[in-house]
Amino acid sequence: MAVIPVNIAGHPYEVRIAAGLLARVGEECAPLLRKRRVPIVTDARVHAAWGQTVGASLVAAGFEPAWKVLPAGEQTKSWEHLAGVTDWLLAEGVERKDHVLALGGGVIGDLTGFAAAILKRGCRFIQLPTTLLSQVDSSVGGKTAINTPAGKNLVGAFHQPSLVLADPLALDTLPRREVGAGYAEVLKYGLLGDEAFFAWCEDNGAALMDGDGAAREYAIARSVEAKARIVEQDEFETTGLRALLNLGHTFGHALEAETGYSDRLLHGEGVALGMVLAARYSARTGLMDAGDAERVAVHFRKLGMMAELVELGLNVDGQALVAHMLHDKKMDAGTLPFLLLRGIGQAFLSKDVDLGDVATFLDGQLQGR
CATH class of the missing domain: 1.20.1090.10 (Dehydroquinate synthase-like - alpha domain)
Incomplete structure (x- = not known):
């Protein structure tokens, strides 16, 4: 496993890179999870491909996954879905020291990270990037945002994750165009x-x-x-x-x-x-x-x-x-x-x-x- 530290002042974290990490999400994230019920935001395509694997890993580690499954695609980075995710997290009783899992590509990572940034003035989140683009770029560095009619990523916040788990096996489920x-x-x-x-x-x-x-x-x-x-x-x-x-x-x-x-x-x-x-x-x-x-x-x-x-x-x-x-x-x-x-x-x-x-x-x- 490659472990790369990101030494942000006040918010240091690791990016772990290895085949099979999604099947070990429960044990990898366990030290950061405070409650049995774990909120996970994903999209329909990723949930179909990896939901069972991630969910089973969490259950095996003693947790109960709670899913928010959104439509796939760039259009999901919107005010509408940001409101839906934040309302759902509030209904789940997420507190400031709790972690939300973002399972998906850059759209899910950006949207979930922004929701975490504004929920109760900032809760925590973990990136589980499933595309090459999100593994090498958007999951690292703390930029979170949504799109608006005026342009891309114009509303957002800097909000660093607590951990990034990048599993190259996730790329095997992607169309070649997405890998490109x-x-x-x-x-x-x-x-x-x-x-x-x-x-x-x-x-x-x-x-x-x-x-x-x-x-x-x-x-x-x-x-x-x-x-x-x-x-x-x-x-x-x-x-x-x-x-x-x-x-x-x-x-x-x-x-x-x-x-x-x-x-x-x-x-x-x-x-x-x-x-x-x-x-x-x-x-x-x-x-x-x-x-x-x-x-x-x-x-x-x-x-x-x-x-x-x-x-x-x-x-x-x-x-x-x-x-x-x-x-x-x-x-x-x-x-x-x-x-x-x-x-x-x-x-x-x-x-x-x-x-x-x-x-x-x-x-x-x-x-x-």
């Missing part, structure tokens, strides 16, 4: 600050996508280590360091907004396209070698993932996509910082990007040139 969406966040860690890991991904990404357990466990651990080191230094994203984790997200969130946060474009697919666009825009402005920029698109294309904006078939222009970006939560005094690249593994935060030039660049990408 998570893989985009894996590659992000190499692209933003670790050229050697980017090269490892180029050599091993196909094996990871095809189910190689060792490759998956290594990639999850390496990604979590990278994120933990950044979050420890900039928990609340005030110094600019944690902002590096948003590489590809400004472009990606705009694409998600344009596609209505639907299954037409999964979050990780938006991040993948966003990283392609960030690299190409960096090359356009002379920051990055064009050949290195194309390595990003080439790699995604070799894995059968979307690598060109034109593939989305959007009936929109660059200015409309830039308009979505103006709702980004990273806006500061009317300026939108962009994550750009000076090379593979050399991301930085730029605060002087010309949004008109970004719109022109996007017009070209939308036309496949």
Whole structure:
């Protein structure tokens, strides 16, 4: 088992990574659970795949699982479901020192974490991430949120989990498309600050996508280590360091907004396209070698993932996509910082990007040139 400490001041916790952890949830979580009845928030798909395993483990450890099963999909990160979860937790008698289990991908983790953050001014929760994206990114670091009509993740809180249990076996139940969406966040860690890991991904990404357990466990651990080191230094994203984790997200969130946060474009697919666009825009402005920029698109294309904006078939222009970006939560005094690249593994935060030039660049990408 890989055990990675996340040394947040006042809120330290561990991320444990090993095959079979979901079958051992009861014994792994037992030291943190104060009551026999344990509330678990999940979605219908995850409950069908893992509900019996997790429930049986809790029962074997002397606990009684209580389930809140939500619809699967990004639309669940809403005011309506946030209210439903908090009302249910109150009805369950959850107290501030109790732990709520979040069993699922990023949607469930974000929603449950936000509910825990606001319930009685903050109760505790444990992340049981079941997607690659949530295992390497959203379950670690304490960002919790819901979406609103104005944009993605605009209402939320920083609220650290008490424990994260990442079981690579959970990925075996996912469609390849979902694994690819998570893989985009894996590659992000190499692209933003670790050229050697980017090269490892180029050599091993196909094996990871095809189910190689060792490759998956290594990639999850390496990604979590990278994120933990950044979050420890900039928990609340005030110094600019944690902002590096948003590489590809400004472009990606705009694409998600344009596609209505639907299954037409999964979050990780938006991040993948966003990283392609960030690299190409960096090359356009002379920051990055064009050949290195194309390595990003080439790699995604070799894995059968979307690598060109034109593939989305959007009936929109660059200015409309830039308009979505103006709702980004990273806006500061009317300026939108962009994550750009000076090379593979050399991301930085730029605060002087010309949004008109970004719109022109996007017009070209939308036309496949």
